[in-house]
Amino acid sequence: MTLRPARILLYALLALFCVYYLLPLYVMLVNSVKPLSEITSGGMMNLPQAWTLAPWKNAWSEAQVGVAATGLKPYFLNSFAMVIPAVTIATVLGALNGYVLTKWRFRGDTILFGLMLFGCFIPFQIVLIPMARSLGFLNLSGTVGGLVFVHVVYGISFSTLYFRNYYAAFPTELVRAAEIDGAGFFTIFWRILLPNSGPIAVVCVIWLFTNIWNDFLFGASFSDFSSQPMTVALNNLVQSSTGEKEYNVHFAGAIMAALPTLFVYIVAGRFFVRGLMSGSVKG
Amino acid sequence: MTNTFLNIDKVTKSYGAVRVLNETDIAVQQGEFLVLVGPSGCGKSTLLNMIAGLEAITSGEVSINGRVVNGVPPADRNIAMVFQSYALYPNMTVRGNISFSMEMHKVPKPEREAKIAQVAELLQITHLLDRKPGQLSGGQRQRVAMGRALTRDPDVFLFDEPLSNLDAKLRVDMRTEIKKLHQKLGTTIVYVTHDQVEALTLSTRIAVMYGGDVQQLGTPDEVYHNPANMFVAGFMGSPAMNLFPAEIVSLNGGIGVKVTTAGGYITLPFPHGAAMESDIGREIVLGVRPESMTDPESADHDSPCLEHVDLPVELVETTGADSFVTILLGGKECIGRFRAKSAATEGQLTHVTFDMSRAVAFDPKTELRLA
Numbered sequence: 001m002t003l004r005p006a007r008i009l010l011y012a013l014l015a016l017f018c019v020y021y022l023l024p025l026y027v028m029l030v031n032s033v034k035p036l037s038e039i040t041s042g043g044m045m046n047l048p049q050a051w052t053l054a055p056w057k058n059a060w061s062e063a064q065v066g067v068a069a070t071g072l073k074p075y076f077l078n079s080f081a082m083v084i085p086a087v088t089i090a091t092v093l094g095a096l097n098g099y100v101l102t103k104w105r106f107r108g109d110t111i112l113f114g115l116m117l118f119g120c121f122i123p124f125q126i127v128l129i130p131m132a133r134s135l136g137f138l139n140l141s142g143t144v145g146g147l148v149f150v151h152v153v154y155g156i157s158f159s160t161l162y163f164r165n166y167y168a169a170f171p172t173e174l175v176r177a178a179e180i181d182g183a184g185f186f187t188i189f190w191r192i193l194l195p196n197s198g199p200i201a202v203v204c205v206i207w208l209f210t211n212i213w214n215d216f217l218f219g220a221s222f223s224d225f226s227s228q229p230m231t232v233a234l235n236n237l238v239q240s241s242t243g244e245k246e247y248n249v250h251f252a253g254a255i256m257a258a259l260p261t262l263f264v265y266i267v268a269g270r271f272f273v274r275g276l277m278s279g280s281v282k283g
Numbered sequence: 284m285t286n287t288f289l290n291i292d293k294v295t296k297s298y299g300a301v302r303v304l305n306e307t308d309i310a311v312q313q314g315e316f317l318v319l320v321g322p323s324g325c326g327k328s329t330l331l332n333m334i335a336g337l338e339a340i341t342s343g344e345v346s347i348n349g350r351v352v353n354g355v356p357p358a359d360r361n362i363a364m365v366f367q368s369y370a371l372y373p374n375m376t377v378r379g380n381i382s383f384s385m386e387m388h389k390v391p392k393p394e395r396e397a398k399i400a401q402v403a404e405l406l407q408i409t410h411l412l413d414r415k416p417g418q419l420s421g422g423q424r425q426r427v428a429m430g431r432a433l434t435r436d437p438d439v440f441l442f443d444e445p446l447s448n449l450d451a452k453l454r455v456d457m458r459t460e461i462k463k464l465h466q467k468l469g470t471t472i473v474y475v476t477h478d479q480v481e482a483l484t485l486s487t488r489i490a491v492m493y494g495g496d497v498q499q500l501g502t503p504d505e506v507y508h509n510p511a512n513m514f515v516a517g518f519m520g521s522p523a524m525n526l527f528p529a530e531i532v533s534l535n536g537g538i539g540v541k542v543t544t545a546g547g548y549i550t551l552p553f554p555h556g557a558a559m560e561s562d563i564g565r566e567i568v569l570g571v572r573p574e575s576m577t578d579p580e581s582a583d584h585d586s587p588c589l590e591h592v593d594l595p596v597e598l599v600e601t602t603g604a605d606s607f608v609t610i611l612l613g614g615k616e617c618i619g620r621f622r623a624k625s626a627a628t629e630g631q632l633t634h635v636t637f638d639m640s641r642a643v644a645f646d647p648k649t650e651l652r653l654a
Contacts, residue, residue: 176337177370181431182358182387191383195374 094159119157
C-alpha cells in the first residue's frame with residue numbers, strides 16, 4: 001500500500017489525538033511508581049528516576065482512610081461484596097421480567113413495562129431521602145446489603161429494558177415447543193431462554209457493573225465506615241486534610257479503583273458492540 | 284360417536300369481539316391424515332393451536348382418545364408438534380433437542396438413549412446427533428424436528444406448515460418422507476398448510492377452510508372433483524378450476540349449457556344438471572377443470588360425455604410436460620391443459636375437447652354448488 005500525503009496526515013492526526021487521550025493515564029501511571037519527592041520537585045511528566053512500588057502498597061494496605069490506617073483494601077472488598085450480588089440479582093430479575101413481558105403477555109403488560117422504564121429516568125438525588133427512610137425501615141441502613149438493594153432497584157429498570165427488547169425478537173415458537181415438550185415456566189427460562197441470552201447478558205453486566213462500581217452518591221449516602229465502597233474511600237483518601245498530600249499514593253489508589261471496570265471492558269468488550277446491535281435491531 | 288379418535292365439537296375462537304373461527308365440527312378417525320388447508324387468516328393455525336393447547340378454546344370441546352382436553356396443558360395431551368420454523372433449541376445438540384421432551388417427562392437415561400438411537404435410525408440422522416441446529420441444513424433440521432416429535436409416541440401428530448421454509452425440490456422430497464412415515468407409523472396426523480398440492484398428496488381427508496369456516500371436509504378426490512362451493516373449486520388444483528358464466532338450456536331432450544365464446548356461443552351437454560329442468564334459462568357459473576378442457580388426443584376417452592368444439596386460442600404457455608392454453612369462455616380467460624406438442628397456436632382455431640361429465644355448476648350469488 002502506498003502512503004499518500006493525505007493518509008499520512010490522517011494517521012499523524014489520529015496518533016496525536018491518541019497521545020492526547022492517553023496522557024492522563026500516562027501521568028497517573030508514572031507518578032504512581034515514583035517517590036513523592038520527585039513529584040513535588042516538579043517534572044510530573046518525567047519517567048521516574050527511582051522506580052518504586054511503595055505507593056501502591058501504601059494505597060492498598062497502609063494509607064490513612066477516614067479514621068483508620070487500613071489502606072483501600074477493605075473498601076475494595078466492600079465494593080466487590082456490593083457489585084457482584086447487585087449485578088447478578090439485577091440481571092437475573094431483568095431477564096425474568098423480559099421473559100414474562102414478551103412470552104407470557106397479560107393485560108396491561110405494556111403499561112407495566114412503561115412504568116418500569118420510568119426508573120431509568122429518575123435522577124438519583126430525588127430518591128435519596130425516601131430511600132434512606134426505606135433502608136431504615138428495612139433495617140439495612142449503613143450495610144453492604146442496603147447498597148445492594150438500592151442498586152438492584154435501580155438496575156432492574158435497565159436490565160428489564162435490555163432483556164425485554166432482546167426477547168421480543170426471540171422466536172416464540174421455541175417457547176411453544178418447550179411447552180409441548182413438557183417444560184414448565186422456570187424450566188423454559190433456565191434451559192431455553194437464558195442459554196441463548198449471551199450477548200444481551202454481556203451488555204447488561206457491563207452496564208450495571210460500571211455504573212454500580214463507579215457510583216459515589218449512593219455509596220456516600222447509605223454506607224458507614226464498615227460498608228463504604230471503593231469510590232467513597234478513594235475520596236476520603238484524597239481529600240484527607242491532615243499531613244502532606246501523597247500524590248503518588250493517590251494516583252495508585254485511583255488506578256486501583258479503575259482496574260475492575262477496565263478488566264470487565266477488556267474481557268467482555270468485544271461482545272459489547274455485538275450485543276448492543278443484536279438487542280436493538282429488532283424489538 | 285364411535286371410533287372417533289380426535290373430536291372437534293362446535294369449537295370456536297374469538298379474540299375479544301373478533302371471531303376468527305366459527306363453530307367447527309371435525310371428527311378424525313384413528314390413523315387418519317387430516318390436512319387443514321386454506322389461505323392465510325382462515326383460522327387453520329388457530330384450530331391447530333387449540334388442539335395443541337397453545338391457545339385457549341373460546342367455546343366447544345376438543346377430545347383426544349375419548350378424553351376432553353379443554354384446559355389440559357399441552358404437555359399432558361400426549362401430542363407432538365412440528366413447527367414451521369422447526370423451533371429447535373439452538374443451545375442444545377441434536378441429541379439434546381430430541382431427548383429434551385423425554386427428560387421433561389422423567390424418562391430414565393438408558394431408555395432415552397435407546398429411543399434416540401431408534402428415532403435417529405428411522406430418520407437417518409444418526410451422524411448428526413452431536414451437532415448443533417445451526418450447523419444443519421434446512422432438510423436436516425426438518426428431520427430433527429420430526430425426530431423430536433417422534434420420541435413421544437404421541438396420540439396425535441400436529442404439523443404446522445412444516446415444509447414452507449424449504450426450497451421447492453426439498454419440499455417434494457420431505458413431502459414423500461412424511462407420507463412414508465405416516466404409512467409406517469399409522470399415527471393420527473393433523474397437518475396445516477396453505478399449499479393445496481401438499482393437501483391433495485398427503486391427506487386421507489382435507490378440510491378446506493376460509494374466513495373462519497370449514498368450507499368442505501372430504502377425501503382429496505371429493506374435494507377435487509366435487510367442490511362444495513366456488514371457493515373450494517378455485518382454491519384446490521393448479522391451475523385452478525375454470526369458473527365462467529353460462530346459461531342452463533334444453534338440449535336434445537336433456538339439459539345443456541350455453542357459453543359465450545370469442546366469436547359467438549357454444550352449447551354443451553351438462554349431465555350433472557339432469558335434474559335442472561325447472562332451471563332452464565337460469566344463469567349459473569360453470570366449473571371446468573383444466574384437464575377436462577384439452578386437445579382431443581389427451582382427453583379421457585373412457586368419459587361418457589366428450590364434446591369436441593373449435594375455439595380460438597388466446598395464449599399458449601409451455602411448462603415442459605403440458606401446455607396451458609388460454610381460451611375465452613363467457614368473457615373469462617380459461618385455461619386448458621393440453622399436450623406439450625399440441626397444435627394449438629395463438630390467434631388460431633384449435634380443437635378443444637370438453638369432458639362434460641366432470642363439469643359442475645354453482646349459483647352465482649350464493650356461490651354454492653348446484654349440480
